[in-house]
Amino acid sequence: MKKKILIVIMCLTFTLSALGLAGCKQAAKLSTSDDSIEPKVTEEPAETTETEEKTKVTFMGWGTDAEITTFKEMIAQYETKYPDIDVEYIVVADNEFDTKLQTMIGAGQCPDAFYSHIDRMMKYAATGNLYDLTDYVENNEIFDPDNVWECLINLYRFDGNMQGSGSIYALPKDVSVFPVFYNVDLFKAAGVTPPTIDNPWDWNDYLEAAKKLTTGEGENKIYGTGAYSLESAVWSNGAEWVDQETLTKVKIDDPAFIQALQWCADLRLVHGVAPSASETESLSDYDRFKQGKLAMVGAGTWSLADFWANCDFEWDVMNWPVSPNTGKSEIWFGSAGLSVSSTTANPEAACNLIAYLSFNEDAQRTAYTMGQAIPMLKDMAYGEYMNFEKPPASKEVLFDILENHARLATQSRTFNQEWFNEFNSNIDAVFNGEMTAQQYCESIKDTIQQLLDDSNAQKAEYSKK
C-alpha cells in the first residue's frame, strides 16, 4: 500500500515539475528578453537625484534595434521637455509582446502606455483596458489632428461594436503602405513602361508585363512577379471575404472572389511568371527581388532601409493594378498604435508621452531618413519628404495609395483572426494546383463561417461587460 502511495506521489512530482519546468523556461525567456535590452532610463545617475518627486510612467513596446534607439532618444527628449516625468521603457520581443501584456493585465500590473497591435486593439478596448483618447486628441498641446492622414486616426476608433468609428483608443505610431516595388533596370531591359497614377495598369497589362519580364533558365531565371497580393485582387475585383456592413457573413464563394483567387494562382500555374511553391520556399520572393531575380514584388514601406542597403539596382514603386471588371484598385495599409491603459494613475503624462512619440517631428524625420517608415504628418510628407534624395523616386504613389486606395484589412476588424488563419492554412492547395479556387472556397466555407460566428459571439460576450 505504502509503495503504491509512494509511486503516485512520485508520478505527481514528476509531472508537476516537468510542467513547471516548461513554465519556468518561458518565464526565464521573457525576463531575459527584458533585461538584455531594457534601457533602464530610470537608473542613469544624472536622473536618480530627483526621482523622488517625479511622476513615473511605464511604457512597453517591441522593435528593431534601430527603432529602440530612436525611441530611447525620443523619450530622453520628452523627459527634457517635461522634467517632472520619469519614463521607464520596457522592451519585449515582438512575438512575446502580446503574451506578456495580457499576463500583466491579468495580474493587474498593466503598463501606463504600450504598443497596440492593429489586429488586437479592439480586443483590449472591448474589455475596458484602454483609455479613451477622444478628448485628448481634440484638445492636446502636441499635435494637430488635421495634419495627420485621416485614415490613420479613424483606424483606432471603436464604438463598442465596430472598428473605424466611435472613440479613439490609440494613436498611430507609424504607417506602412504596401505598394508594388519594381526593378527599374529589368523594366528598361525588357522595354516595359511602368504605369502612372493617372494611367494605371489593369490585371491584363500586369500579366503582359510579367510575361515580358520573365526570362532565362536555371540559376539565371528571372521571374516577372512575386506572389500577387490576394487582398488587392479580391477587393479590387469587388469581392470580400466577409460582408462589410455586419461582418457576419462569409462571402468567399462569390464568383468575383473565386475569380480573383484563381487569377493570383494562375500567374504561377498557367503563365509561369511567378516562382513555384518549392522555389518560394527555398528563396522568398522578397529575397529574390533583392537579388535582382524578380521584377515586381509587393512589399511594405518598412523594407525601404533594407532595399537601400541591399539592392544594387535602381528600383521604384507603383500602384497595384486595377481589376478589368471594376476599374478600381484597393490594398491594405498597416499601422501599429500606441495606447494608454485605462488603469493608469497619470493619464495626462501617459497621453502626452504617446502623442510625443507618435507625432514628434524629429521622430518622424528620423524614421523616414533611416528608412523605417514614411511620415504621418501631411505637411512633412508633401513638404520635405518629397525632396528627400533616397528612393523611391515616385513618393507620390505612396501618398496616392494612402489617400485613395488603402483600407483596413478585414481580419483586423473582426474580434479574432482564427477564421482568416483557417482560410490561409491550406490555401497552398490552390497555389500548387491541387485544387481549383472554386473547389477550395466551397470546401472550407462552412468551417470559416463557423469560426467567424465564434468570433462574433465572443465579441458580443465581451462587449456586454
Added chain:
Amino acid sequence: MDCISARSKNIKGKGQSKLKRRESLAGLLFVSPTIIYFIVFFLLPLAVCIYASFTNWNILSPNRVFVGTLNYERLFVDPKFWKALKNTLFMLIPIPIYITFALLFAYACHKNILGQKVFRAIYYLPYISSIVALTLIWMWLFNSKYGLVNNFLSLFVDNPPSWLSDPFWTKWMIVIMISWKLIGFTSIYYIAALKSIPKSYYEAAQIDGAGPRQQFFKITLPLLTPTTFYLLVIGMIGSLQTFVEVQMFAPDGGRGYGVGTIVFYIWQKAFSSSQMGYACAIATVFGLFILVITVIQFTLSRKWVFEGN
C-alpha cells in the same frame, strides 16, 4: 531503524521538549523555501487553471462567468484538438532514437576511445545552445533547394522532400532535430550510470567465462534500467510538451494544422484567441493525460527495471 522508531515514539509521547520543538521548527524552516516555491509556482497555478477551466475567462477582463463543463464538452468535438493530440504523440518518436544512440555513444566513451572528452563536449553542445538559434540554422540546412540535407539527398532520390512546407516532413524534421539535440544530454546520464557499475562484476563474469557480449546483456544493460526508466519518463513528458520547435518552424501550426502540438494549441487559444478558460480546460485534460501515462510507466516499470535484490 531502531533509533528512528525510538525517536518517533518519543515525539508522539508525553509532549515535545522545547529543544525538540525547536528542532522541528528549524527543520521546517529549512524545507520551507522549497515548499513555498512549490505552492506558489505549482499548486496555486494548478488550482487557478482547474478553476478557470470552468469559466469563460479571457484574461483581459476581470469578470469570469462560470460556464460549467462547457469548455470540456467543446474540447471533445474540437477537430483541431484531436489533430494537435495526434501531432503531439508523433513527437514521442525521438525517444527510442536518442536513447539508443546515447547508450551506444556512452558505451563507446566508457571504453576509453581516443578523444572521448572532445566528443563528449561536442555532443553536449546542442543541448546548451539557444533553441531559437538552432532552429534558424536548421531552417537553412533543410531548405528545400539550397539546403545541405537536400543537396545530399538529391544524390540518391529525384525529388527530396520540402521539409518546411509539407507538414509531414516538417514533423520528421523536428523528430530528427530533437533526437540530435538530446543524444549528448542523455548520454551524460548513461556515462554516469556506467561508471557506477562496480568493476568486480565484470571480473567475476570474466572468470566464469562470459564474453563481452554476455557481459553487456547480462550485466550492463540490466544495471542501466533505472537510468533508462528515468530518461523514458522525463523524455516522454518533455516530448509531449514540444512547443518552441513548432513555433519556429510552423508559426501558424503548419498547413492544415499538420504540425501544431497541444502545448502550442493551448498557447494559441490562451493568448491569440483570448480563450483562457478553454485553454485551461485543454491544459487540465492534457495534464491528466500525462499523469495517466506516467502512472502506467511506473506500474510497468516493476516488470523490467532492475532495482537490485
